[in-house]
Amino acid sequence: MRRSAATAERHYPPAWTAADWNPASLEDVLAPAHGAITLAGTTEPPYGFLVGPVDHYPHANEGLIALIDAPSAEAFGPLDREPRMFASQNFIRCPLAKRNSATAPFRFGLHEGTLGFTASTSAPTDPSYVEQWKLAFRLAELQADAEDEGIAISEGSQRDLLRFLGTHLDWRRPSLFLLDSGNFRALWRDGREQIALEFLGNQIIQYVMFRECIGAPDDLASAHGQDSLQGIERLLSYFGVERLTKR
Amino acid sequence: MSTVLADEDNVVRYVRLRLFDVEKGEVDGTAFVLDAAKGEQALSVNWLEYFGGAVEYQVTQVRAHIHQKMNATGVLAQLNVGASKSAAAAEPGGSDITFVGDGQPAKPPRYPNPDPSHALVRGLPPGGSSAAAAIGDRIRNSIVALHPTS
Numbered sequence: 205m206r207r208s209a210a211t212a213e214r215h216y217p218p219a220w221t222a223a224d225w226n227p228a229s230l231e232d233v234l235a236p237a238h239g240a241i242t243l244a245g246t247t248e249p250p251y252g253f254l255v256g257p258v259d260h261y262p263h264a265n266e267g268l269i270a271l272i273d274a275p276s277a278e279a280f281g282p283l284d285r286e287p288r289m290f291a292s293q294n295f296i297r298c299p300l301a302k303r304n305s306a307t308a309p310f311r312f313g314l315h316e317g318t319l320g321f322t323a324s325t326s327a328p329t330d331p332s333y334v335e336q337w338k339l340a341f342r343l344a345e346l347q348a349d350a351e352d353e354g355i356a357i358s359e360g361s362q363r364d365l366l367r368f369l370g371t372h373l374d375w376r377r378p379s380l381f382l383l384d385s386g387n388f389r390a391l392w393r394d395g396r397e398q399i400a401l402e403f404l405g406n407q408i409i410q411y412v413m414f415r416e417c418i419g420a421p422d423d424l425a426s427a428h429g430q431d432s433l434q435g436i437e438r439l440l441s442y443f444g445v446e447r448l449t450k451r
Numbered sequence: 452m453s454t455v456l457a458d459e460d461n462v463v464r465y466v467r468l469r470l471f472d473v474e475k476g477e478v479d480g481t482a483f484v485l486d487a488a489k490g491e492q493a494l495s496v497n498w499l500e501y502f503g504g505a506v507e508y509q510v511t512q513v514r515a516h517i518h519q520k521m522n523a524t525g526v527l528a529q530l531n532v533g534a535s536k537s538a539a540a541a542e543p544g545g546s547d548i549t550f551v552g553d554g555q556p557a558k559p560p561r562y563p564n565p566d567p568s569h570a571l572v573r574g575l576p577p578g579g580s581s582a583a584a585a586i587g588d589r590i591r592n593s594i595v596a597l598h599p600t601s
Contacts, residue, residue: 342472342474345468346468346469349467349468349469349524350469353467353469355469379472379475379477379479380472381469381470381472381479381481382469382470383469383470383479383481384486384488385488389479389481391472391477391479393477396592398588400479400480400584400588402584410581410584411581412480412581412584412585412588414588414589414592423541424541424589426542426543426585426589428581428582428584428585429581430581
């Protein structure tokens, strides 16, 4: 993960400072919530949790977002054997109002891992890094909305979503949605053409793809069904919609 | 009494934040899919032309009367009836959907006023399948405009 050394023009929210994120206080907050998390405080990038620069997320100022790095190997399948940035990151949403309470509930995407972090109030400016943070904020926003509506997020769906995105860091950032079922759905769209992937858990994806018919662009060819995490990429290529994922 | 809406008419559907990616400006097609878990038989929408006047006025009236708690983070997605019907039918194995106005009486104390422009989209397949999602995505492609909820 690349980070910009540039100083933010605006901190988000303004009241937060680096002192809020010192390892000791964070450990105090997190340790009672989940004993399996080991905090390995470091000031070295690229690990980080960082206050992002995104304006559009109304829930972002309700808490912090942290990325867990280096999850235990046992918790992951073959997709995660190789070092990948996003696949090894999972999101914690820590309600700001409760973060000093030892009994505060926390949401964890996955329950094993080592949390490496650095404190920063600088906003990222590197485009790919900003894209990851926008994705992180959208996930946090969806988590908050799920809480408000009493929807239980499918951990299997979230796990598969993060794995999939982590193996495709060079892809365009998709739109993300959370369905009534608690499953995540990602959408890459250009006009009427699309790739929509619902992560059903157990490494199964439900897909809906549209592309303009060759020679008859007024018509849309469609394909929908289910495939595995590993198989979906071949399907996108076969159907001719891979280009929708390109930046 | 129910009224079948004409193809040139328009409806709006409330789409909550979970299905509306604000930053991308994208609505998910599952906003137009029946909720299988709830055994939903038809989709709730509001008929704009019921109120007459300009679209802005019509949307204002919908906001004032709709029997639904809307969050400011959601959006009202406007669909043209005819375009949505064509979109749903265009999917192989697709659906012949109809839009039927069925104004709702007041339901105090929560909704002290009637919701006269309430309408239903009938003929959609049960949710939960990729086929239903494909039809929802086709309908999403026919969205005319997005209006704020307040």
